[in-house]
Amino acid sequence: MSKIAIKKDIFWVGAKDPDRKVFDGLMPLPQGTTYNSYLVQGSEKTALIDTVEPEFLEVLLANLEGVKKIDYIVSHHAEQDHSGSIPLLLKKYPEAKLLCLQKNKEMLQDLMTIPDDRIQVVADGGEVSLGNKTICFMFCPWVHWPETAITYIPEDKVLFPCDFLGSHHSFTNIFAGDNPAVYKGAKEYYVQIMMLYSKMTAKHLDRIKALDIEYICPSHGSVYDKPQIILDLYEKWMRGEPENLALIAYVSTHGSTKLMAEHLKAALEKRGVKVALKDLIGLPLNELAGVLTDAATIVLGSSVIMAALHPLAVYTAFLLDRLKPKAKFAAVIGSYGWSPNPLKNAAELLPSWKVEVVGAVIAKGHPGAEAMKELDALADTIAAKHRAAGLL
């Protein structure tokens, strides 16, 4: 890998990590990821924008071959996948100053050893000149840590939003173009790390949209050479209404809950509601995430095991609570052997999603005609709710 030109004197110099399987011990990375670092060579000064996971430092240094002097290392975000190489780079480039916001300085110094005299704090709205290029700093907290900054070079119309707008993959072509796989991955990434904070951070999207942008250079995944595509998608994901879609996420030990889930799917589709049916056994989180910006209804299905809801259903309810999907309505379905109470109490897991719980269908053992009738009635209710919400 060597550096890739984005605009005159602006280069991608990061590292691809196609073999990484998981991020934060939680998010599956089916196509790996990248740690994007950018070299910006002004007429007077040179800046390196973000760094890489420390184990990829040698890749970054190889991409910087021939660069004699780095005047500034810009840190947007203290998380180690971007900042972890900073201490070693400051040793390698002894004249370099680390540029960051005050909040980021504090978090960086909590996480690693960086002496005060190597850091130059920049204010929100502050500008640092490289000669014919200017790095403009914007404080954009909670995308996705409280210290995060975004930078913009107005002379080149290039935005560096760090994790915001990013995606996890390591495709050969660093430019996104119209590639649907990039935007599918960006959506899953958004749900897994950004959606939780979207109410607080949509205003940052407005600040970005007010800029004249030719390239968006995030810290993971593709460089957006058609920036309007990802900006429009973020507008939809952050502020748009959910769709006429019900997610049925279920776990079934002996097939009864599965039968109920499949019956409900057919009943909803008959009533004009689209359905995403997801068996939670072995389901990667990113595949669940892909529908959480869209589904207006979430139906959690579980069997009862160890006198409790199935652990996968509990785990999913916890994740939904943390991820804060857009769903307006929720319901519970499931089958039990001899202890119905875990399913009867399952709705207690739902209100913290801030949804209206519209029903529960609980069957003893194999679901009979009565349970199927109740599922049909639940489908009627969900379709009516979607209609009343203007979605159907």
Ligand code: FEO
């Ligand atoms: Fe890619 Fe929040 O670090």
